[in-house]
Amino acid sequence: MKLRSALRVRYVAIGVGVLACCALMAWFAYVEALRHYERVRAGEVAQRASFYALSLEAQLARYESLPRIAALAPVLTRLLRNPGDPAEQAAANSYLKAVQTNAQLAAAYLMDTRGNTLAASNWNEPGSFVGRNYAYRPYFSDAVAHGVGRFYGVGNTTGEAGYFLSVPIRDPEHPNAAPIGVVAIKAPLGSYEDALANSGDIVVLTDRDNVVFLGSVPQWRYRVLAPLSAEARAHLRATRQYGDAPLDALPGDTLRRYRVHYRPTGSLGWRIAILTAPAEDRQTAALAAIGAAAASALAFALAAALWLRHTRERERVRARLALQAAHRDLETRIAERTAELTQANSDLARKVEALDDARRILRDTRDAAIQAGKLAALGQMAAGITHELNQPLTALMTLSNNAVRLIELQRIRELARNLELINDLAARMGKIVAHVKAFARNDAVEREPVSIDETIKQSLALVQGHRKANDVTIRVAPIPDEAIALASAIRTEQVFVNLLTNAIDACAMSEDRKEVVVEAAMTARTVRVSFRDSGPGIAPEALPRLFEPFYTTKSAGKGLGLGLAISQAIVDEFGGSLSAANVEAEPGRRSGAVFVVELQRATVQSESTT
Structure with a gap:
C-alpha cells in the first residue's frame, strides 16, 4: 500500500511539472510571437504610409507651377492696372476659366493688394468669387510676404474644401517693386480621398494641429486626434480654415482601440496617420501560444510513451531465461535495426530532396528581395522623377497653346521652331521613362x-x-x-x-x-x-x-x-x-x-x- 501511495504521489508531481512546463512554453511563445507580429505590422504600415505620402506629394507637385505660369499672363497685369475696365475684366475672367478647365482645377482667381477679387473662373456662376475679399486667408498674406502661399481649407464662398496655391504678380515694368496683385488656384483632392477610402486601411490626413481633414472614414472629417489649444482654435477660427466645423475630439474609446502610426508629408506640417487594431496581433499570438502548448504536451506524451515502451521491453527481456527466448530476441533486434536503417535511408532521401527545394526557394527569395529593393528605390525616387516630368509637361502645355495661336496668325516659321521644341521635350520625357522602365525590369x-x-x-x-x-x-x-x-x-x-x-x-x-x-x-x-x-x-x-x-x-x-x-x-x-x-x-x-x-x-x- 505504501509503495502504491508513493507511486501515485510521484505521478501527480510529474503531471503537475508537465503542465507547468507547457504553460511556461505557451507564455514564452505568446510574448515572442506578439513582439514579432508587432514588428512585422509596424514595417508593413510604414511602407503603406510612405506610399500614401508619396502619392499625395506627387499630386500636389502637379499644381505647384500652375499659379506662376498664370501670373505671367499680360491680361491679368492689365486688369490690375485698370481694375474698373469691363473689357479687361471680361478678358481676365475668360483667361482664368481656360486655366481652370485645362488644368482641371476647382477655381482660379485674381486679387488686388487688399485681397479683393477682381476676376475669377466662376464669374458667371452662383457663388462667384468676384467682389469677395480673402485678405484674411493665410495663402494671400504668405504670397505677398514670402512669394508663395499654400493652404488647405473649406471655401468660405462655396463651402467646398480644396488645396490653395497663390503667387504675387509684379508689374513687368517695375519687377523689383511691391506686388500689384495675387493670383490663386484651388485644386480638389477628392480623388486622393477616394483612393484612401478604397485602400482597405483606416488612414487619415491631419494638419499640424492634429485636425483630420481627409481620410478613409468620412465621419472623422474635421475632428481632432488630440484636444486643441486655445491659441490653435482661435487661429483656425480667424482663418476660417474649416468653416463652422466644431472641431470636436474623436470619442476617447475610438483611439484606445487602435495603434496610431504617423508619417510626415508635404510642406505644411501634415501627417499621414494609419490606425491598426492591436487585437488582431494578440489573437494571432494567442494561437501561436496554443500551438506551442500543444507541441510541448505532444513531446511529453511521446517521451512518456517511449519510456513505458522501454520499461515493458526491459521486463520482457528479463523474463526470457531460455536460449530460445534469447534467440528470438536477437532476431527481433536484427529486424528492428534493418527497419531503422531502411527508414533512415528514406529519411535521408527526403532530406536531400528538401535541401534541393530549400536551395531553389532561397534563390527565388533572393531574386524577389533584389526586385523589391529596386521597387523600393523607385518609390524613394518617385518625387524626383515626378518633378523631372512635371517641368517638360508644363512647358508642353504652354508650347501647345502657342502653336495654336501661331497657326491662327499664319506664322509658319515660328510654328516650326515651336514644334521642334515640343519634339525635344517629348524625347527628354521618353528618356526619363525609358530609364525607369529598364531599372524596374525583373531581369x-x-x-x-x-x-x-x-x-x-x-x-x-x-x-x-x-x-x-x-x-x-x-x-x-x-x-x-x-x-x-x-x-x-x-x-x-x-x-x-x-x-x-x-x-x-x-x-x-x-x-x-x-x-x-x-x-x-x-x-x-x-x-x-x-x-x-x-x-x-x-x-x-x-x-x-x-x-x-x-x-x-x-x-x-x-x-x-x-x-x-x-x-x-x-x-x-x-x-x-x-x-x-x-x-x-x-x-x-x-x-x-x-x-x-x-x-x-x-x-x-x-x-x-x-
Missing part, C-alpha cells in the same frame, strides 16, 4: 559583359531628382573604355543607384561641401568602382554591422536596412566584393565615407574559358 540572372561607364550614366539619371532635391554635386572621374565587368547590367545599376542614394543622403547632413566623387580603376583581373561622399562618415560601432539585413543608421521611416544587404548579395553573386571605409582627413577625424565595388573583368573570364 534574369545571367552574367554578361557590362560597360561600367554606361551603367554609371544610367544610375546618375535615376538619382537626378534626389540629387537636385538635396543640392548635392556628383563628380565622375573619366571612366576607361576597357572598364567592362562580367555581371548583369540591371542588377549592377541597382547596386550603383543604392550606393549613390546613400552617398547623397550622407552629403545632405554636411553643413559645408556636398559632393560625391565616383571613380573607376582596373587591375589585371578586376574592375574597382568607388563612391566617396563628403558626409560625416560611418560611426565605428556601425562599421561591423553595416551589411546586416534590417540594420540602418537612418532615421525612422527613411529606410528598412535592406539596401546594402541586397547590394552585397548581388555583388557576391557575380563573384565580386562590396566594402566600406571612412575617409580620414587626419588621424582620428572622419571626412566622409567610401564604398568600393570590385567586379571581375570580362576579359579575364573570356581568357579562362578559351
Whole structure:
C-alpha cells in the first residue's frame, strides 16, 4: 500500500511539472510571437504610409507651377492696372476659366493688394468669387510676404474644401517693386480621398494641429486626434480654415482601440496617420501560444510513451531465461535495426530532396528581395522623377497653346521652331521613362559583359531628382573604355543607384561641401568602382554591422536596412566584393565615407574559358 501511495504521489508531481512546463512554453511563445507580429505590422504600415505620402506629394507637385505660369499672363497685369475696365475684366475672367478647365482645377482667381477679387473662373456662376475679399486667408498674406502661399481649407464662398496655391504678380515694368496683385488656384483632392477610402486601411490626413481633414472614414472629417489649444482654435477660427466645423475630439474609446502610426508629408506640417487594431496581433499570438502548448504536451506524451515502451521491453527481456527466448530476441533486434536503417535511408532521401527545394526557394527569395529593393528605390525616387516630368509637361502645355495661336496668325516659321521644341521635350520625357522602365525590369540572372561607364550614366539619371532635391554635386572621374565587368547590367545599376542614394543622403547632413566623387580603376583581373561622399562618415560601432539585413543608421521611416544587404548579395553573386571605409582627413577625424565595388573583368573570364 505504501509503495502504491508513493507511486501515485510521484505521478501527480510529474503531471503537475508537465503542465507547468507547457504553460511556461505557451507564455514564452505568446510574448515572442506578439513582439514579432508587432514588428512585422509596424514595417508593413510604414511602407503603406510612405506610399500614401508619396502619392499625395506627387499630386500636389502637379499644381505647384500652375499659379506662376498664370501670373505671367499680360491680361491679368492689365486688369490690375485698370481694375474698373469691363473689357479687361471680361478678358481676365475668360483667361482664368481656360486655366481652370485645362488644368482641371476647382477655381482660379485674381486679387488686388487688399485681397479683393477682381476676376475669377466662376464669374458667371452662383457663388462667384468676384467682389469677395480673402485678405484674411493665410495663402494671400504668405504670397505677398514670402512669394508663395499654400493652404488647405473649406471655401468660405462655396463651402467646398480644396488645396490653395497663390503667387504675387509684379508689374513687368517695375519687377523689383511691391506686388500689384495675387493670383490663386484651388485644386480638389477628392480623388486622393477616394483612393484612401478604397485602400482597405483606416488612414487619415491631419494638419499640424492634429485636425483630420481627409481620410478613409468620412465621419472623422474635421475632428481632432488630440484636444486643441486655445491659441490653435482661435487661429483656425480667424482663418476660417474649416468653416463652422466644431472641431470636436474623436470619442476617447475610438483611439484606445487602435495603434496610431504617423508619417510626415508635404510642406505644411501634415501627417499621414494609419490606425491598426492591436487585437488582431494578440489573437494571432494567442494561437501561436496554443500551438506551442500543444507541441510541448505532444513531446511529453511521446517521451512518456517511449519510456513505458522501454520499461515493458526491459521486463520482457528479463523474463526470457531460455536460449530460445534469447534467440528470438536477437532476431527481433536484427529486424528492428534493418527497419531503422531502411527508414533512415528514406529519411535521408527526403532530406536531400528538401535541401534541393530549400536551395531553389532561397534563390527565388533572393531574386524577389533584389526586385523589391529596386521597387523600393523607385518609390524613394518617385518625387524626383515626378518633378523631372512635371517641368517638360508644363512647358508642353504652354508650347501647345502657342502653336495654336501661331497657326491662327499664319506664322509658319515660328510654328516650326515651336514644334521642334515640343519634339525635344517629348524625347527628354521618353528618356526619363525609358530609364525607369529598364531599372524596374525583373531581369534574369545571367552574367554578361557590362560597360561600367554606361551603367554609371544610367544610375546618375535615376538619382537626378534626389540629387537636385538635396543640392548635392556628383563628380565622375573619366571612366576607361576597357572598364567592362562580367555581371548583369540591371542588377549592377541597382547596386550603383543604392550606393549613390546613400552617398547623397550622407552629403545632405554636411553643413559645408556636398559632393560625391565616383571613380573607376582596373587591375589585371578586376574592375574597382568607388563612391566617396563628403558626409560625416560611418560611426565605428556601425562599421561591423553595416551589411546586416534590417540594420540602418537612418532615421525612422527613411529606410528598412535592406539596401546594402541586397547590394552585397548581388555583388557576391557575380563573384565580386562590396566594402566600406571612412575617409580620414587626419588621424582620428572622419571626412566622409567610401564604398568600393570590385567586379571581375570580362576579359579575364573570356581568357579562362578559351
